[in-house]
């Protein structure tokens with residue numbers, strides 16, 4: 001049996017007529033950039049997450065950059081980010097002109113360790129950017145408590161957490177701004193690049209809208225120097241169709257996670273395998289199903305040989321990336337993040353995964369480990 005890590009084709013086949021129809025509308029109207037389909041999606045997504053505004057962009061990385069700039073964070077400012085995330089979390093802070101300051105991961109939730117934030121705050125710190133890593137909300141109450149006391153903004157990286165809940169609230173709509181990616185493999189994925197900023201602040205939304213389109217609200221009149229970060233019409237149309245399925249797809253992911261936990265429970269209690277834990281404040285939507293194990297590389301190879309594709313998220317922590325060598329970090333600075341980088345393994349996870357496939361994956365892991 002072959003179990004792919006993700007399979008985007010099965011999903012497309014299931015909703016093909018709706019997707020093809022939506023794409024055809026864009027082609028018929030030649031509304032290739034922004035336009036009606038993008039506007040309709042922005043409205044629907046704002047309502048979905050519970051924010052007043054949504055501004056569609058051409059990537060999640062652009063969303064992070066523009067959210068920073070629109071919130072007034074830039075040159076000379078520091079932004080606290082987790083060392084354990086996809087590189088773009090820090091990258092978007094850097095391209096906005098600010099400096100990412102790294103914090104270690106929590107050993108249980110994998111997200112930023114809120115207890116370690118305060119020690120990194122300086123007079124230059126302007127914002128905290130929690131990442132709802134792998135689809136589970138970060139510890140927002142602790143983060144907001146620090147932010148309120150130290151007068152900092154909270155800007156969420158929700159690129160892996162479309163529909164994920166923190167104490168019943170959709171993430172992304174909790175902070176000053178929330179950043180989403182619609183990269184095809186995300187829980188809500190476009191058929192190309194895409195991203196969005198959501199916010200309740202009309203002025204932040206206006207600035208993001210301005211910056212995504214050459215600093216221009218009116219054609220050929222440019223108020224500021226901006227960017228070309230616009231969302232394409234086809235992506236807006238695709239996302240509008242797919243948004244209607246998101247809750248159902250997230251429920252399926254949750255059911256698959258529960259099934260993995262059931263089948264792998266025995267190996268986990270033997271102490272060699274650590275399963276993801278849903279935190280009491282969170283409703284996890286399992287963008288990734290990440291386990292931890294000693295001898296990760298050998299297990300990954302054995303699974304690969306058995307036809308089970310897995311991933312590592314992420315093998316090199318951000319503070320050890322060559323791109324941030326000038327920050328002067330070295331191995332040992334963030335021990336929990338570094339430990340996880342050597343032990344994490346992401347198992348196949350997508351809504352259309354079958355029970356036979358999950359059973360097969362669990363069987364192969366059990367065989368390797370017991």
Ligand SMILES: *Cc1c(COP(=O)(O)O)cnc(C)c1O
Pocket residue numbers: 058059060061062085086088089131157159160180181182183194195
């Ligand atoms: C995917 C991702 C991004 C970047 O999104 P792109 O659309 O690929 O630019 C940012 N942060 C996190 C945590 C992500 O997973």
